[in-house]
Amino acid sequence: MLHRTVARALIGAGAITLSVTVLPPANASPAAAPNVPQRILATTTLYYDDSQAAEFKSAVAGGVQSWNSSVQNVRIVKASSGRRAEIQIIADDGWPRATLGPVRPGGRVTVWYGRQAVSQGYNTTRIAAHELGHSLGLPDRKPGPCSSLMSGSTGGVSCTIATPNASERASVEANYSGAAAAARVPSGGGILIDAP
Secondary structure, three states, rough: HHHHHHHHHHHHHHHHHHHHHOOOOOOOOHOOOOOOOHHHHOOEEEEEEEEHHHHHHHHHHHHHHHHOOOOEEEEEEEOOOOOOOOOEEEEEOOOOOOEEEOOOOOOOEEEEEHHHHHHOOOOOOHHHHHHHHHOOOOOOOOOOOOOHHHHHHHHOOOOOOOOOOOHHHHHHHHOHHHHHHHHOOOOOOOEEOOOO
C-alpha cells in the first residue's frame, strides 16, 4: 500500500512539473512564447494624412502599400477626415526629407515630399517609401546600392526599387515588435534630408 501511495505521489508530481515547464513564464513577452504564430501578436497601426501631399497622393499610396506588403508588425493606414494622424505628408519644392521615427501611436512625424528630387528624375514611389522608412525608424544608408531602399538618392535616378530589403524589413519589424514597441514612448527625432 505504501508503495502505491508513493508511486501516485511521484506520478502526480511529475505531471505538475511537466505542466509548469511547458507553460511560458507569466512575465514573458508574446514574442518569446513558444508555438505562438507571429500573426497573432498585436500589430501597430499608424495613420497618415496626405491632405497636403498635392500631386503625390498616388505615390504616397504606393509607398504605403510597399511597406504594408513587406512587414507585419506595423500597418500604415490613411486617416479618415478628422482623425489625428501620426504621419503628416506635405508636398513642397525642396528635397524630400522626414522626421526620424519610429513614430508610435499618439506621436507625430512629418514627411516633406520634395519636388526637387522629382524634377531631377527620381522615382516618385521610391521617394515615398524611402521617406516613410524614416518615419518607421530607418536612417539613411548612404552610399548604397539601388537594392537598398534607404540608400535613397545614391541608388541613382534610374533606380525604381520601392520595396525594403530583408535587413530593412527586419529593422522595422524589430522597431514594432510586441512588448518592446508598447514600452517605447511616441518618438520624433531629427529631420533627415535626402539630398545627394
